[in-house]
Amino acid sequence: MKKGKKLYEGKAKIIYASNDKNLVIQHFKDDATAFNNQKKDIIEGKGILNNRISEHILTQLSNVGIKNHLVKRLNMREQLVKLVEIIPIEFVVRNIATGSLTKRLGIEDGTVLEYPLIEYCLKNDELGDPLVSKEHIYAFNWMSVMELDWIDEQIRRINDFLQGMFRGVGIKLVDFKVEFGRFEADGKREIMLADEISPDTCRLWDMRTDKKLDKDRFRNNLGNLVEAYQEVAIRLDILHEQSNIRPLTYPKPKAVKIKKK
Numbered sequence: 001m002k003k004g005k006k007l008y009e010g011k012a013k014i015i016y017a018s019n020d021k022n023l024v025i026q027h028f029k030d031d032a033t034a035f036n037n038q039k040k041d042i043i044e045g046k047g048i049l050n051n052r053i054s055e056h057i058l059t060q061l062s063n064v065g066i067k068n069h070l071v072k073r074l075n076m077r078e079q080l081v082k083l084v085e086i087i088p089i090e091f092v093v094r095n096i097a098t099g100s101l102t103k104r105l106g107i108e109d110g111t112v113l114e115y116p117l118i119e120y121c122l123k124n125d126e127l128g129d130p131l132v133s134k135e136h137i138y139a140f141n142w143m144s145v146m147e148l149d150w151i152d153e154q155i156r157r158i159n160d161f162l163q164g165m166f167r168g169v170g171i172k173l174v175d176f177k178v179e180f181g182r183f184e185a186d187g188k189r190e191i192m193l194a195d196e197i198s199p200d201t202c203r204l205w206d207m208r209t210d211k212k213l214d215k216d217r218f219r220n221n222l223g224n225l226v227e228a229y230q231e232v233a234i235r236l237d238i239l240h241e242q243s244n245i246r247p248l249t250y251p252k253p254k255a256v257k258i259k260k261k
């Protein structure tokens, strides 16, 4: 597959053209951003891990009939994906209250929700991705009633599947964000899951200790982000203990001065 020109550069990914008009190459960068781009850094190895983890999750979802844009992983940082027109809504799914939900509504952090909550946010960085209602979505023609009903159903299936998958490896799926796109080829139009599902877009807590294994390590300056993402990949059996995504760096031993008596 030949890599063509850059079509789009986002905060964590770049999209390149390919030699097939219906497919593009999705490149995972090491850039980390939070709080609407106010906090930025480059975290070596993050892109490689997200590429692998998202490939694994989207492949598993495909296997249970959830259509998505992934065609195949090409290399350490790139995937071949279907060219979709992204629907301008971020779908946030919550199983446990934390983050913006607790701040907005004063719900106690860690409250287990009796029923998964789906929230819709307009994809607009300048406006800070504001929360919108279904009525806004219909009023401004971002989606039809049929499309949104179908996506909601897909999201509930995705949530059930992912919760089980993570639970099986001792991880709580607290919340996550997904995006959908419209794909058109050979006169056929369909909606499918797109973008990525990775520790950048999910909150993942260790089941026993509630240790954060996701981007909150960056947002809240907890450190060891790559190590946490690596732990997720190892638990999902994508990576093995020995794999070297990033050579582990150990602090240099300090020179010890021996005092003369």
Ligand code: UDP
Residues within 6 Å of the ligand: 090, 092, 098, 099, 100, 101, 129, 175, 176, 177, 200, 201, 202, 203, 215
């Ligand atoms: N999320 C995301 N991209 C965004 C906003 C949210 O991937 O632009 C994910 C985030 O990682 C978390 C979930 O959506 O898993 C819910 O995020 P929340 O609204 O609590 O975000 P916060 O404002 O706390 O970052």
